[in-house]
Amino acid sequence: MKEAYNFQKIEEKWQKVWEERQVFEVEEDPAKPKFYCLEMYPYPSGRIHMGHVRNYSIGDVIARFKKMRGFNVLHPIGWDALGLPAENAAIKHGIHPQKWTLDNIDYMRSQLKRLGISYCWSREVNSCLPEYYRWNQWIFLKMLEQGLAYRRLSWVNWCPQCRTVLANEQVVAGRCWRCDSEVSQKKMEQWFLKITAYADELLSGHEKLTNWPEHVLQMQKNWIGKSEGALVNFKVPAVNKDIEVFTTRIDTIYGATFLVLSVEHPLTPELIADHPEKEKLLDWIKKTIAETRVRREIKEEEKEGYDTGLKAINPFTGQPVPIFLANYVLMDYGTGAVMGVPAHDQRDYEFATKYKLPIIPVIKPDSPDKQPPAGQAFEDYGILINSGEFNGLSSQEAMGKMAAAAEAKGLGRKSVTYRLRDWGVSRQRYWGTPIPVIYCETCGVQPVPYEQLPVEIPCKAEFSGEEGSPLERVPGFINTACPKCGGPARRETDTMDTFVDSSWYFFRYCSPHETRLPFDPEKAAYWLPVDLYIGGVEHAILHLIYSRFFTKYLRDLGLARIDEPFPHYLAQGMVTKDGAAMSKSRGNVVDPDEMVKAYGADALRVFILFASPPEKEFAWSEEGLEGCYRFILRIWNLVEENLDLFQCGDTLSAEQFDSASYQRLSKKLHQTIKKVTDDIEQRFHLNTAISALMELTNSLKKEKDALRSSQKGRELLKEALADLILLLAPFAPHLAEEMWQKTGGATLVAETSWPVYDPELAKEEMITIVVQINGKLRDKFEIEIDTDEEILKAKALSLPRIQELLGGKEPKKIVCVKNKLVSLVV
């Protein structure tokens, strides 16, 4: 009696078994090779979406596969549980952020379990619990001690909608990355982490990341933005001060006919102190600062500047040059001051033209065809002219010599500048890690002593949505005693950017209940680095660069022993429907719950892995899902129909051995094992691995009747079915467990070894040789593998069709490739 495929019953059954038997719980085991498989932990927004299903299904295939291959697999999950939406929910629906978050986690955990992902649940990490975020505070204090965490007054990106400060990375095209409202500028005391101290290593470390997608490395490179050049001092006799500029083109310095300072430059007030139109200037400066940096970027405004009336001395020419203030110079890059070389820089050219400043060419193109069109600066390298003793040198030679000359005279030096800026971590928010700092009127800024950690988020607070952090209105939180003098003091009310949490959570998984340190260094040394990290490319810059920074810092603290946390990063593609990313506003969201209900977790997993390779975009289609459901059903029926083979005692007596059929299936089986293994292990092409399983299933269906008519055939059929079940296990684990049990498997599939193929049996013994004439396919023939080229040639020439086409002519040339083809040229 054939049993119908009841996925609901089967999936529930095996999820329970895995949980009860703690199949995926792991401990360090030096005897086994380890494998740390990690997917980006989710923000508990309420429900799992298809992007999560894809991310976690990919990871689960790898984790289950590695386990079957004998690895000690760590496959953890947790929750990126602090953050803005919880607070918004509190404002909107009056639910406490903690309750909202914990409820969401409970539901999403159940969803992940329903998908059958093989997580080690005892290591679950939750960043909104004090036992986790106290270590954010601990790390922060360590950084504070070493000057890597610091506080300064700075212009910050301010989102009026979210009423908070945003990191540069959270501003996208001048808008808030979350709510899309326009970002303005505000000056505030802010905490920063000195990621720039690691700028060079973050860049050079890329060399070790050979298993990262090229475009992600490129994005990080752009973000770090290293540029090598020189710092040069221009003296300003009128105020007896120096203005230092950064330039990557010191070879053009003889053409520097003016200086331009950012309006925010510290010397600005002094320079305009005696300006006749001081008031007008101050107004303009105010306006320019108010106009956000961000907005300037969008509009690419016309360059606008004011002459301060003062002169600086070009240290190379000795000539005085005017000093301007202008809107196109950024204070937070380089020194906030640049030398204007209008002949060789397009921006300076436009500025000089507008304000009628002299344009002196000092670089000549090394070939006439490089001459730029009229109205444009010549920005390429070339040969120096009008440059005194440096005339005739190439730009490259000149840069070294001129920097050395400047240095010798104490006028400058070689220098490297980065676009990367320190990481502003202050947030005026409630649902975040409190920054563990106390302000005392007498003692100033005091760190919270380690033994007082954690500084907990106070339970009671009001969520009115008014400006400022809710923490500012919790007296019990704010008012405290100074740890140094014991006098009355005030707590910092800013909380940390949630990217701090995710910068080290992968360490915490190694020892999630550690109470003395953020994590146990010995355990971390066993598990780390993460062998495979899988997640969306939207985190290519932020999360992945912060995590690399934290890893290097934790290494320097002596806690970690690795330089890079994720040597292998698999950037998973987006899930789309109707040509666009799934989103509520577009109304094209497909709910995983409904799909699991209708087709089962196994079918959903198989489909989401089958329809495109992991790194590419994935287009949702319910027909496709149905197709995968049918595939699963076909396997189920195939196994059901042949269950008798697994019963003890062979009752079938027919004996008609079909050798051809036997050979075909045997070869197909071993080739499939090879292909599925290689596709998962080496290429992560899970889609082609599944298609190979489909092919094997089709072959089994085709050959099964012929095979069942002999003892030997039945043995092979049995073996093939058993292997098919094992190969299927990483993709459709519930189905595999159920069928494995039905066919008499004593162990759990999850604890069974991966099938091994016999290379001899996987080999083709006959191979098709293609015959081409002038590159066109004209005929083909079958021959034994590894046949000598001479024989191939003879055979090809003897083919009637080829002889006919040659018409008695001798080929001019014959190319023979073993096991491939014979190519004739006439």
Added chain:
RNA sequence: GCCGGAGUGGCGGAAUAGGCAGACGCGCUGGACUCAAAAUCCAGUCCGAUUCACUUCGGGUGUGGGUUCGAUUCCCUCCUCCGGCACCA
């Protein structure tokens, strides 16, 4: 503007080292089963010719060129789409 990635049937995609383009799946067409439908099973399905037919021929991987006996694959040109950066001195 600069940097990176990608363009293959009606659709998602395959071709792993330069060697039979279109595996596998969806969709579609025809057939079987059925009173009928659904489900299932079988066959076909790149385009255009050609043959009663087994067939045979031509074209074909965004465009145009190049290297090669041979190019989806390597090189150059251009087009389109996607992503990142963007007054960075």
